[in-house]
Amino acid sequence: MRFELIDRVIDATDDSLVATRCVTAAEEYLADHFPGFAVLPGVMMLEALAQAGRALVRRLDPAPGASRLVVAEAKNVKYGTMVRPGQTLTVTVKLTGRADAGYAMTGEGTVDGQTAVKGKFVLAPPPPDTFDPAA
Secondary structure (H helix, E strand, O other), X not given: OOOOOOOEEEEEOOOEEXXXXXXXXXXXXXXXXXXXXXXXXXXXXXXXXXXXXXXXXXXXXXXXXXXXXXXXXXXXXXXXXXXXXXXXXXXXXXXXXXXXXXXXXXXXXXXXXEEEEEEEEEEEXXXXXXXXXXX
């Protein structure tokens, strides 16, 4: 199953990218998180940051490997306001440097001007012995 958590890129520079995700009640993972009070799971917010980061890397390096980057490290990830169906999560990622074969970034996701998620993360190629479902 593939989750697309970026609907559109709003702005991009050489070292940052802003994108949005309109959360709808039709997203199947919301049915169980939580019944009667659906909220976007924190791991999906972090994945939205990662997908925005991959989009930024693809702008810098359009080689096919850029889309295969995984979250190799996540630090200081903090969650704030909840993201509910009908709301738009706006994510901003910034490239802060290179980390070995990966890309160090900071990211923040906001809803109506309030922080929903923020943290630092590294996107890197998966280890060579990792299962590759695309193979």
